Amino acid sequence: GAVVSQHPSWVICKSGTSVKIECRSLDFQATTMFWYRQFPKQSLMLMATSNEGSKATYEQGVEKDKFLINHASLTLSTLTVTSAHPEDSSFYICSARDSRNEKLFFGSGTQLSVL
Amino acid sequence: AQSVTQPDIHITVSEGASLELRCNYSYGATPYLFWYVQSPGQGLQLLLKYFSGDTLVQGIKGFEAEFKRSQSSFNLRKPSVHWSDAAEYFCAVGVTAGRRALTFGSGTRLQVQP
Numbered sequence: 001g002a003v004v005s006q007h008p009s010w011v012i013c014k015s016g017t018s019v020k021i022e023c024r025s026l027d028f029q030a031t032t033m034f035w036y037r038q039f040p041k042q043s044l045m046l047m048a049t050s051n052e053g054s055k056a057t058y059e060q061g062v063e064k065d066k067f068l069i070n071h072a073s074l075t076l077s078t079l080t081v082t083s084a085h086p087e088d089s090s091f092y093i094c095s096a097r098d099s100r101n102e103k104l105f106f107g108s109g110t111q112l113s114v115l
Numbered sequence: 116a117q118s119v120t121q122p123d124i125h126i127t128v129s130e131g132a133s134l135e136l137r138c139n140y141s142y143g144a145t146p147y148l149f150w151y152v153q154s155p156g157q158g159l160q161l162l163l164k165y166f167s168g169d170t171l172v173q174g175i176k177g178f179e180a181e182f183k184r185s186q187s188s189f190n191l192r193k194p195s196v197h198w199s200d201a202a203e204y205f206c207a208v209g210v211t212a213g214r215r216a217l218t219f220g221s222g223t224r225l226q227v228q229p
Contacts, residue, residue, distance in 0.1 A: 104153075104203065106219040 003027060004096045006107025013084055014115055021079045021110045023094030029074040030096035034104075035067075038091040047092075050077045074099070084114045117142040117208050121220035128196050129228045136191040136223050138180075138206030147209035148189040150180055151219075154202040162204075165189065176200070201227045 003026040033050040049057045056069035068080040093109040118141045148165040163174025170182040180191045206220040
């Protein structure tokens with residue numbers, strides 16, 4: 001079945017550094033990818049919708065200059081957390097929509113810890 | 116590695132009818148199990164989760180799910196479906212020791228007929 005690879009699965013970084021998370025569809029093309037964030041014991045929250053070749057659409061309250069999204073190809077979207085702070089520590093997960101059948105497939109998530 | 120199977124890609128039920136969405140998982144230890152719902156244009160919302168204890172779990176919006184270890188299943192149920200329940204539903208499994216990695220099923224799209 002369709003697979004979405006998300007890397008890294010966990011990362012620890014120092015405050016002020018930037019972290020890049022990759023979301024890759026392995027055997028299908030995805031014109032649309034989604035990035036979610038989940039705080040402990042809460043539901044996943046949609047951060048942004050990433051469309052190949054165009055700017056991402058951010059949800060209200062999400063800082064686009066802090067969470068940079070690049071969807072440069074039909075199989076890859078990246079989320080860069082710039083100048084990370086401890087409050088950015090969270091679980092981030094991406095999903096990709098298969099352009100052939102509109103099915104959604106999820107990455108396994110990235111646990112970010114900012115010290 | 117864990118895996119999740121949602122055998123039904125698409126289900127249509129009449130409003131007021133009962134609903135059961137199937138979820139089977141594969142994992143060697145005791146899993147954390149979740150059901151999420153995604154309505155059109157919205158992000159995922161957690162319906163319910165199972166970590167331990169009572170195998171029948173109550174969630175929001177009148178949903179419940181039952182963990183059956185012998186069948187490796189965590190089926191979602193609702194006794195009477197409302198038109199607003201039309202959405203896509205995802206089952207997910209997490210490793211026992213933490214929630215760093217979640218494996219999601221491919222989802223079941225629910226349509227509700229008047």
